Amino acid sequence: MTEMPHSGKALVFTDLDGTLLDHDTYGFEPALPALAMLAQKKIPVILNSSKTLVEIIKIRSALGNCHPFIAENGSVVAVPEQTFPGLAQKDSLFQQQSGLLVKRLGGDRNTVLAILNRLRQTHGFSFEGFADMKPARLSQVTGLTEAQAIQAGQRLSTEPILWKGSPEQWEAFTGHLADAGLGWVQGGRFISISRPFDKKDGVACLLKLYTADTGSVPLTIGLGDSPNDQAMLNMMDIAVVIRSARCDQITLNQPHTVIRTTAKGPEGWQEAMDTIFNT
CATH class of the missing domain: 3.30.980.20 (Putative mannosyl-3-phosphoglycerate phosphatase; domain 2)
Known part of the structure; x- marks a missing residue:
């Protein structure tokens, strides 16, 4: 696959457990080269997990990640105040919390x-x-x-x-x-x-913000390993199914490109990025 031609307008949405993080150890070291490459290209890596706001803040810090993220299976969207200036004034449902602007899509x-x-x-x-x-x-x-x-x-x-x-x-x-x-x-x-929310709802919320901010629809890359990632992956231009015990249950029909890795967890994450960016 050829290198992405519009790297500044690409977004990476990724599940955590079993995808970017090892299912058992929660480590991410094998994916560090890919994460460094994406940072160098200024491609945001947007974490999208069932984990809580405070859990993801800690993981985000360990990753050196400063981008918006999605918590609690799409029910919570968190955005650094500087990412979209004036967001709190445009959407009053984004409330300040933990140094971020947080919107509870899924209610209380x-x-x-x-x-x-x-x-x-x-x-x-x-x-x-x-x-x-x-x-x-x-x-x-x-x-x-x-x-x-x-x-x-x-x-x-x-x-x-x-x-x-x-x-x-x-x-x-x-x-x-x-x-x-x-x-x-x-x-x-x-x-x-x-409330009936899914990881895809958090993605849709952030895609709308990025599209309005840049004036164009970003190219999207999504990575996940289990059926609860399916709806998110079906929204992507490039969908990556990370190998896992339940990855065969993921059926995709929307993405232009689907990659299924041979390695699990962060090794599979690195494998996918090597394939996509020809590194």
Whole structure:
């Protein structure tokens, strides 16, 4: 594949766990050469994950990344104030938080928790959410340290759960969720409950901002490894499916170019960038 001719107008949207980050160690070192190349070309790498705002801020710092990002499966969009000057005045839903302008596309988590608690009390559905877990339990089920688990629990729009009921009960549960205006996304370990938002919604929000800022539609490159990345990848000009246990479940029909890597995680991320940019 030839090198991208309009590098200044390209955007990279990437999942984290199992994609840019190793599924087990959360390391990203094998992708450092590609990240350095993209930085040199001034191509923004936009993180798009089920992780929380505070989790991504920490990862972003480790990566040396200063670009907008998407948290909680598309429900939360965060933008550095200097990226789009005047954004807070143009869109009052972007509120200052943690030194960023943050928009909760998916609404407020407290609303989600109230609905989940009502369904549990009324129908006896069996599930365990992050809000139900103390740090030690959250650490146990996520594999994170207790400090990291606390950050994972600091959610703004969504509530991840572990389902403990039967398939029949799940069908009834999702019906009640829909009646209450909520949806669900199956992640790698947890089911995320929120208003019906997806990673693609966060991407659409940022694409609109970048298009308005530059006056042209950017070329988009997206990377993901699991079915919850499918909608995001289908929006891309170049979609990269990183090898994983569930990558074969991703079916794409929209992107102009689809790349499926032979390597997993950050090794696959590097492999994809080498292919795209002929490095």
